[in-house]
Amino acid sequence: MVATFEPIIGRYLNLDIAGRPHRLYFEEAGSGIPLVCLHTAGADGRQYRHLMCDPAITDHFRVLCFDMPWHGKSNPPDGFEREEYALTTESYAAMILAFIDALELEKPVCMGCSIGGRMVLYLAARHPDRFRALIGLESADYQDPWYDLTWLNRPDVHGGEVCAAMVSGLISPTVPEARRQETLWMYKQGGPGIFKGDLHFYRVDGDLRALTPEIDTRRCPLYLLTGEYDFSCSPADTERTAAKIAGVEPVTMRGLGHFPMSEDPERFRSYVLPVLDRIRGV
Amino acid sequence: MSTMTTDASTTVLARMCELPAMVNGDDALVRRGRFLDCDFLVGVGDVPVYVSVRGGRIAALEQGERLTRRTDFAIRAAPETWLRFWEAVPAPGWHDLSALVKQGAASMEGDFRVIMANLQYFKDVLARPRARAAG
Numbered sequence: 001m002v003a004t005f006e007p008i009i010g011r012y013l014n015l016d017i018a019g020r021p022h023r024l025y026f027e028e029a030g031s032g033i034p035l036v037c038l039h040t041a042g043a044d045g046r047q048y049r050h051l052m053c054d055p056a057i058t059d060h061f062r063v064l065c066f067d068m069p070w071h072g073k074s075n076p077p078d079g080f081e082r083e084e085y086a087l088t089t090e091s092y093a094a095m096i097l098a099f100i101d102a103l104e105l106e107k108p109v110c111m112g113c114s115i116g117g118r119m120v121l122y123l124a125a126r127h128p129d130r131f132r133a134l135i136g137l138e139s140a141d142y143q144d145p146w147y148d149l150t151w152l153n154r155p156d157v158h159g160g161e162v163c164a165a166m167v168s169g170l171i172s173p174t175v176p177e178a179r180r181q182e183t184l185w186m187y188k189q190g191g192p193g194i195f196k197g198d199l200h201f202y203r204v205d206g207d208l209r210a211l212t213p214e215i216d217t218r219r220c221p222l223y224l225l226t227g228e229y230d231f232s233c234s235p236a237d238t239e240r241t242a243a244k245i246a247g248v249e250p251v252t253m254r255g256l257g258h259f260p261m262s263e264d265p266e267r268f269r270s271y272v273l274p275v276l277d278r279i280r281g282v
Numbered sequence: 283m284s285t286m287t288t289d290a291s292t293t294v295l296a297r298m299c300e301l302p303a304m305v306n307g308d309d310a311l312v313r314r315g316r317f318l319d320c321d322f323l324v325g326v327g328d329v330p331v332y333v334s335v336r337g338g339r340i341a342a343l344e345q346g347e348r349l350t351r352r353t354d355f356a357i358r359a360a361p362e363t364w365l366r367f368w369e370a371v372p373a374p375g376w377h378d379l380s381a382l383v384k385q386g387a388a389s390m391e392g393d394f395r396v397i398m399a400n401l402q403y404f405k406d407v408l409a410r411p412r413a414r415a416a417g
Contacts, residue, residue: 146384151398158399165401169378173371228374231381 008052010073015102017069018094025073026066026099030058033132033280034108036100037065038116040138040259041087041202042163042195043186044072047113050265056273060280061109066099068092070194085197088205092119093126100130109279111135111272114233114258115202120222121241125211128220133279135223135272138230138258140237141208141244149203153193160188163195170258172229175267183262217247223275224248227256290361294326295345297368297411301333302340304410311410312338315403320396321351324408325358325389338403355392357408363387368411379405 010027017024027045029052037048045065052063067074070085096119100108109132112120117139124134147166153159164187171180187195215222222245226238235252242250253260253271260268305311315338324331332351334342359367359382366376375385382388390397397404 144384146380148394151394156395156399162398162401165405166380168402168405169380173377229377231375231378231384 006049006053007058008049012073013066013099013102015098017098018091020077022069022077022095023075024066024069024095024099026064027052028062028064029053030061030063032060032062034100034103034105035061035063035276036096036105036108036110037063037261038096038110038112038119039065039068039071040114040116041198042071042167042190043183043259044068044074046072046186047183047259047262049262051261051269051272054265054269056269057276061276064099064103064105064108066095068095068198070191070197076191085193086200086205087115087198088201089119089122092201092206093122096123097127097130107132109133109135109276111137112139113137113261114139115198115206117224117233118202118206118208121208121212121215122206124215124217124220124222124245125208128216131220133221133223135225135275136238137260138226138233138238139224140226140233140241141212142241143202143233143237145203146232149196149199152196152199159192159195160190163187163190167258170230170232171263172227172255172257174255175257175264179263179265183259186262212241212244215245215248217245221279222248223278224250225253225260225271225275226250227253227258227260229255229257232258288327288361290365291327291329294361294364295329295331297364298324298326298331298343298345301407301410302343305407306339308410311403311406314338314406315400318400318403320354320400322392322396322404323351323353323356323358325356326364327361330356340407353392354396355390355394357388357390357404359388367409370412372412379408 007029008027013024039045039047044067048065070076117136120134120136164184224238224242226235238250242248255267319336321334332344375381
């Protein structure tokens, strides 16, 4: 095998988020319209690595993926050992806007998956003028809980194993086995209690049902795409959400689950490329 | 007990009989469960199937009611549900144990600590007949 470099470049960014110093890791590739990608709960920016190596995207978009604090190669902030990590709507929005401001990104597109898809709805309602367009993957303003989160972080159950096992069923049974295992690997690598802490936003703090009708897609176009095998955020959840927003046509992605960009990148690009083409006006 | 044995039930119970060979012949699966000793019940409609796991291997599998038999937990579903779960490419909602439970097609009860500590093992064991369906 000939050794080759991927076009992805990683850097560390020191910045304040909500007044607290953070050391944030991010990767980027391509040039053109900034496209900020938000990873799922308990994972990191590697989920978008295929997108960042796809010239059909990087020829037109500067794709940027940061690892949320506590995730991937981003540090938890100093003093983290004395607190219980819990993501909130406010802290999540703050980190995204701080990242965009720090890199001086002008009207980026933002695409988020799962908790990122939920956050995209919040950004659409509260910060539509900051974005050129928003894309929600596995996105709904509310979902029914389907398990007790306390299992994700306790000393008698291996956190990495149980986090991966819980989400394994959200992946489509049709995807390449290597991509399935890579998707699960990120869950096995997560810090203790971090997936659970992310889901605080999903389950406790981030019920956006009252906010969704305020979304005005004339100010910022919104696209919603959901995998048919996702039973956490099901196509029905996305359709129920979209029904409250004028100008949104939800798309159900066949043969995909909760992690479309990492579980089957080839299939995902057939759904996301037309959206990105529309956003750049071709 | 009076159990109506349907074609679906017969098919599922026959496949369940092959589970020990399928699991014990899968080195990676046995290794995943190498620290696990437990006894659980798989409900195929009204018919209980008792599965004993020792060191990740299925040491025993018995069909039919065993009154007062101790188990760590039980997973129950209709025979038709197991068949849909075992299709080579199951339909959305029928492709994962948690998906079955969420949509009400299966139930889990018992010691969830055992289930959660070994969740991928149990998912893989109970999905093992799917490989057979795929040929």
